[in-house]
Amino acid sequence: ETGVTQSPTHLIKTRGQQVTLRCSSQSGHNTVSWYQQALGQGPQFIFQYYREEENGRGNFPPRFSGLQFPNYSSELNVNALELDDSALYLCASSFSQGGEQFFGPGTRLTVL
Amino acid sequence: DQQVKQNSPSLSVQEGRISILNCDYTNSMFDYFLWYKKYPAEGPTFLISISSIKDKNEDGRFTVFLNKSAKHLSLHIVPSQPGDSAVYFCAATRRTISSNTGKLIFGQGTTLQVKP
Numbered sequence: 001e002t003g004v005t006q007s008p009t010h011l012i013k014t015r016g017q018q019v020t021l022r023c024s025s026q027s028g029h030n031t032v033s034w035y036q037q038a039l040g041q042g043p044q045f046i047f048q049y050y051r052e053e054e055n056g057r058g059n060f061p062p063r064f065s066g067l068q069f070p071n072y073s074s075e076l077n078v079n080a081l082e083l084d085d086s087a088l089y090l091c092a093s094s095f096s097q098g099g100e101q102f103f104g105p106g107t108r109l110t111v112l
Numbered sequence: 113d114q115q116v117k118q119n120s121p122s123l124s125v126q127e128g129r130i131s132i133l134n135c136d137y138t139n140s141m142f143d144y145f146l147w148y149k150k151y152p153a154e155g156p157t158f159l160i161s162i163s164s165i166k167d168k169n170e171d172g173r174f175t176v177f178l179n180k181s182a183k184h185l186s187l188h189i190v191p192s193q194p195g196d197s198a199v200y201f202c203a204a205t206r207r208t209i210s211s212n213t214g215k216l217i218f219g220q221g222t223t224l225q226v227k228p
Contacts, residue, residue: 042201042218098214103155
């Protein structure tokens with residue numbers, strides 16, 4: 001059974017650019033949640049996708065958007081990058097919206 | 113508004129002794145609590161959880177205690193082992209709502225170092 005995978009591992013962007021992060025959910029999981037973990041902080045919920053639709057959103061601006069595909073993999077898109085967007089972005093998949101979440105290793109984004 | 117707080121950024125204990133990690137929360141609507149362990153370059157891994165209808169849950173060397181009146185939970189690791197050295201996050205959620213997303217609210221984390 002393959003766990004949750006994320007790509008890329010590391011990414012460096014400049015302010016104002018756009019970025020796309022990718023997540024492959026664990027086999028059999030239909031729900032993906034995204035979290036942002038700033039340095040020295042715990043992960044913060046960005047949003048969740050269930051069966052290709054957004055299903056709950058945290059306190060993040062609209063420039064954070066996402067997609068979920070028919071195979072339940074997901075993308076996180078961030079437009080107009082700001083320095084404060086530098087963080088570890090974690091993806092978690094689960095069997096259902098409220099199910100136990102299994103996390104991927106994360107993508108480390110640095111915005112210069 | 114930090115709804116889940118871990119006030120100790122770090123903890124150091126000797127191998128074989130007990131490690132106690134603490135967590136406080138402010139939202140009385142939380143009904144399910146979890147502890148995750150995180151190693152560098154890896155995602156958080158689920159460790160143990162507790163429902164608000166219980167005050168204790170054990171799994172091997174790990175025990176979680178919940179004090180609802182104090183809005184406080186703690187994780188006890190006995191005996192501590194060097195391999196337990198990691199960052200520990202407590203998290204809370206509301207499971208008993210129809211629109212449940214399983215959204216987890218995390219604390220800031222406590223770095224545990226277990227010395228041989």
